Amino acid sequence: MARIGVFVCHCGENISATVDCGKVAETVGKLKHVAFSTDYKYMCSDPGQTLIKDAIKEHKLTGIVVSACSPRMHEPTFRKAAAEAGLNPFLCEMANLREHCSWVHEKNEMTTDKAIDLVRILIEKVKINSALQPIRVPVTKTALVVGGGIAGIQSALDIANTGHKVILVERSPSIGGHMSQLSETFPTLDCSQCILTPRMVEVAQHPNITLYTYAEVESLDGFIGNFTVKIRKKAKSIYEKDCTGCGLCTTKCPQKKIPNEFEEGLGFRPAIYVPFPQAVPNKPVIDREHCTYYLKGKCKVCEIVCPTKAIRFDQPDEVIEVKIGAIVIATGFDIKRSNFFPEYGFGKYKDVIDGLQFERLASASGPTSGAILRPSDGQVPKNIVFVACAGSRDPAKGIAYCSKICCMYTAKHAMLYKHKVHEGKAHVFYMDIRSAGKNYDEFVRRAIEEDYVNYIRGRVSTIYERDGKLIVKGVDTLLGAQPVEIVADMVVLATAGVANPGAEELAQKLHVSYDSHKFFAEAHPKLKPVETNTAGIFLAGACQNPKDIPDSVSQASGAAVKVAALFSQSELTREPLVAYVNRTSPPMYSTCVGCFLCQSVCPYQAIEHEDFKTRDGKIIKTVAKINEGLCQGCGTCVALCRSKSIDLHGYSNNQVYTEVVALLNDY
Amino acid sequence: MNSIVSRAKELLENKSVQVIVGFEAGPTGKARPAFVTYPSKTDILIFDERCVQNLAVYLTKKEVKQFGKIGIVATLPIMRSIMMLISEQQVFAENIEILGVSTEGKYLDIADIQVMQGYIEKCDLSNPSNDQETLAMLNKMSMQEKFDYWQNELSTCIKCYACRQACPMCYCTRCAVECNQPQWIPVQANTHGNMEWHILRAMHLAGRCISCGECGRACPVNIPCHLLTMQLADQAHKYFNVYAGTSEKMSSVLSTYEPNDKESFIL
Incomplete structure (x- = not known):
């Protein structure tokens, strides 16, 4: 016979201020099968937990109802206490008297009555609870890092340094990401490539890291600790083992006028190319979209000049399948480009450029070797305008968020310009200066006070060309909304940081959620900023939202620790609150009829087919089966199953029904 | 022939x-x-x-x-x-x-x-024209009038489950109403229990009804229960542009989500 214990918590005054806790304990104490009932000021405290443990032992309780706060915080606490007293933790239930009652009602009789009802229904439920055992799943101790920018590089190195294997997949021919394009970095103005390239080389040489560049994630199956990923290694059209990276082919390629992605369109590259001199791996790929051989069927100059005969025109894409235990997504971000800003003439006037293009102009390895020159005529701009918040914080354009990095890099751009063109004038139109961060505001002040950058608080309404000059029309709101017109030689737009193209597709492949701007979504905005909603998949860097380098690196290391913590266990245990498809005796085997509607509705791909076969292998019946490792216990399949063949451990149909009936019945 | x-x-x-x-x-x-x-x-x-x-x-x-x-x-x-x-x-x-x-x-x-x-x-896959007329008449009613109409119609139901047996889509080997642990739908025929059964049947056929009208023809007490599932077939077409039974790779309207799904019916 059931012997239930009820423990009513005052939560200081959080519950007892409106609920008569003594009366609740006394009333439910008289109910059938309740062997013990008491109230206490703080059940979660050490004496409170001791009270529970002692009562379980003394009264030989078969189930307990802790009537306190939301189970979100303290269910593990009380379940652990129950387990320590020898009671199966899943025979402990929590009635939420705080969020569901005391906090939302006035102090009166009805509030206490509702509290009694909340306890009552759980007493009925816990009577039919079954003892559940945790689920154990093995862990494959190899991590996949998607994206080879600074966040991906940092994550890969940190995981690899804990002694675990890492597979780093990068879409473009080289790792390095946007950071490799940057000239200098705020707030110290040290050279971006100088600090990045040693890390890139470390990745290439690390014995625990397998690097796949020019490769993409094709599909993902499985669950935490046990993923299977398919990676498409796009054909590089060279045999990497033979290629020495001499670069002869890239100099002889007849196609020389292909806009260079790395130079943001400010320079050109051949069809067989290495994105930039410090690329890792430093071996070329053939861009089949632009290569003369693939377009016209003849050329093969690279094959002729290659001293090691490493060119392979017929190389196919290769899809490899690997088993991994955890994933770090570090696919980075992109910036808004041309047609988004018709009013600024971006894309129409050559001298209106974006922030990344300016980075390339200011970079010593860039198309102008670091000289700030107008893309239109190669002249040094004497008057330059920087427009912050180009697209960001503009709900009318659909981007309500702050891109976070632009205030700082605009200050940096203005400074770099002033350091290179001493006699030039730099103007910055801004909405607010958001320079929170270590040494950040000092950096902006330095731009204003030491480098005499003219900061104008106001937005730019339009930019147009007149006599080869760009007329920037804006407003100075600190001078009473006075119109400002600047005749500029060049305009740099700090365009909004946006999600990478393909981010949505990748999110769907990896089954992780993303927000309305297609940035990957974290599991909790404050307390789980590195985790995704899918267990075993973590986020690093600007794929979550625009971030600067220090933030990306910190998060990447955070993600690496999450992966390392996961890999420190030989097997994972999880709560057994998962769905299951019933099994009956033959010839029925299950009331499931195998319509597999549950399979299409399951958000976690946890539903599999199970065949019942005769001894000679003939299939008698195919029914659904739940993969316990993947199931998150959401119950969607339970609701959809027409024959009610699926049930949920811990929240079974019978338990829910019992609760409803308890509520309807008098006591 | x-x-x-x-x-x-x-x-x-x-x-x-x-x-x-x-x-x-x-x-x-x-x-x-x-x-x-x-x-x-x-x-x-x-x-x-x-x-x-x-x-x-x-x-x-x-x-x-x-x-x-x-x-x-x-x-x-x-x-x-x-x-x-x-x-x-x-x-x-x-x-x-x-x-x-x-x-x-x-x-x-x-x-x-x-x-x-x-x-x-x-072929024309919409509901048969006489049923369409009845549905149009029903859809003109207020919420209360509709409820009263159905309560009246369903009050005569004897829970013989002929509607279920006649329907090719009701192929479960154990129907949800035969599940008695717990007994969500009462066994006996009474006004509320009858409503529950027919709502359950309609929801199980939402987006799956192919408008044959067999359930209504099978009913020994002449309840036009086919109108319930036909109305849902109409809705599935209106909101999701789907007619049931048009492809062998059809995904269920109730269990799939498309980014361009209309959501105007969510209150």
Whole structure:
């Protein structure tokens, strides 16, 4: 016979201020099968937990109802206490008297009555609870890092340094990401490539890291600790083992006028190319979209000049399948480009450029070797305008968020310009200066006070060309909304940081959620900023939202620790609150009829087919089966199953029904 | 319909199928289902305006399946039912042969499922016109009037479950109402329990009803219960642009999400 214990918590005054806790304990104490009932000021405290443990032992309780706060915080606490007293933790239930009652009602009789009802229904439920055992799943101790920018590089190195294997997949021919394009970095103005390239080389040489560049994630199956990923290694059209990276082919390629992605369109590259001199791996790929051989069927100059005969025109894409235990997504971000800003003439006037293009102009390895020159005529701009918040914080354009990095890099751009063109004038139109961060505001002040950058608080309404000059029309709101017109030689737009193209597709492949701007979504905005909603998949860097380098690196290391913590266990245990498809005796085997509607509705791909076969292998019946490792216990399949063949451990149909009936019945 | 008879005879003779499911004339002159297993018996098969039953319901019955491969006389609603059953993995295309009958009552030569799909796509798939009129009348009613109408209609239900037995989409080996641990839907026929049963049945058929009207025809107390599922078929088409039973790879309206789904019905 059931012997239930009820423990009513005052939560200081959080519950007892409106609920008569003594009366609740006394009333439910008289109910059938309740062997013990008491109230206490703080059940979660050490004496409170001791009270529970002692009562379980003394009264030989078969189930307990802790009537306190939301189970979100303290269910593990009380379940652990129950387990320590020898009671199966899943025979402990929590009635939420705080969020569901005391906090939302006035102090009166009805509030206490509702509290009694909340306890009552759980007493009925816990009577039919079954003892559940945790689920154990093995862990494959190899991590996949998607994206080879600074966040991906940092994550890969940190995981690899804990002694675990890492597979780093990068879409473009080289790792390095946007950071490799940057000239200098705020707030110290040290050279971006100088600090990045040693890390890139470390990745290439690390014995625990397998690097796949020019490769993409094709599909993902499985669950935490046990993923299977398919990676498409796009054909590089060279045999990497033979290629020495001499670069002869890239100099002889007849196609020389292909806009260079790395130079943001400010320079050109051949069809067989290495994105930039410090690329890792430093071996070329053939861009089949632009290569003369693939377009016209003849050329093969690279094959002729290659001293090691490493060119392979017929190389196919290769899809490899690997088993991994955890994933770090570090696919980075992109910036808004041309047609988004018709009013600024971006894309129409050559001298209106974006922030990344300016980075390339200011970079010593860039198309102008670091000289700030107008893309239109190669002249040094004497008057330059920087427009912050180009697209960001503009709900009318659909981007309500702050891109976070632009205030700082605009200050940096203005400074770099002033350091290179001493006699030039730099103007910055801004909405607010958001320079929170270590040494950040000092950096902006330095731009204003030491480098005499003219900061104008106001937005730019339009930019147009007149006599080869760009007329920037804006407003100075600190001078009473006075119109400002600047005749500029060049305009740099700090365009909004946006999600990478393909981010949505990748999110769907990896089954992780993303927000309305297609940035990957974290599991909790404050307390789980590195985790995704899918267990075993973590986020690093600007794929979550625009971030600067220090933030990306910190998060990447955070993600690496999450992966390392996961890999420190030989097997994972999880709560057994998962769905299951019933099994009956033959010839029925299950009331499931195998319509597999549950399979299409399951958000976690946890539903599999199970065949019942005769001894000679003939299939008698195919029914659904739940993969316990993947199931998150959401119950969607339970609701959809027409024959009610699926049930949920811990929240079974019978338990829910019992609760409803308890509520309807008098006591 | 000589072509049905000759095709049935041919299929049975060359052992392409082991049973033909079709119609025969019953002793009172009504059409009834016939299960023909010998080529010599195919002469009993008929097809005329009396033959309205949805024969697809027999495709999932083990008594019929045990014969082996099935040949079935299929009108448009039966073809759509077969499509649904294939998409829900209850029937496998290689296990059936279709003896098609067009909406005009003409024999259709249907070689395979693709041909059947092509034919279905050419047809008008909306609800039958007389049912459409009744639904339009019901949809003009206020919420309360509608509730009263259905409560009145369903009060006569005797819970015989003929609607369920007649429906080819109700193929579960154990129906939700037979689940008594716990007993969500009461066994006895009473006003609330009847409502619960019919709401449950309608929801289980939402987006799956192929508008054959068989449930309404099967009802011994003349409850127009087919209007419930037909209304949902209408809604599935209106909101998701989907007609049930049009493709063998159909995904369920209730269990799938498309980014461009209309959500105007969410209150």
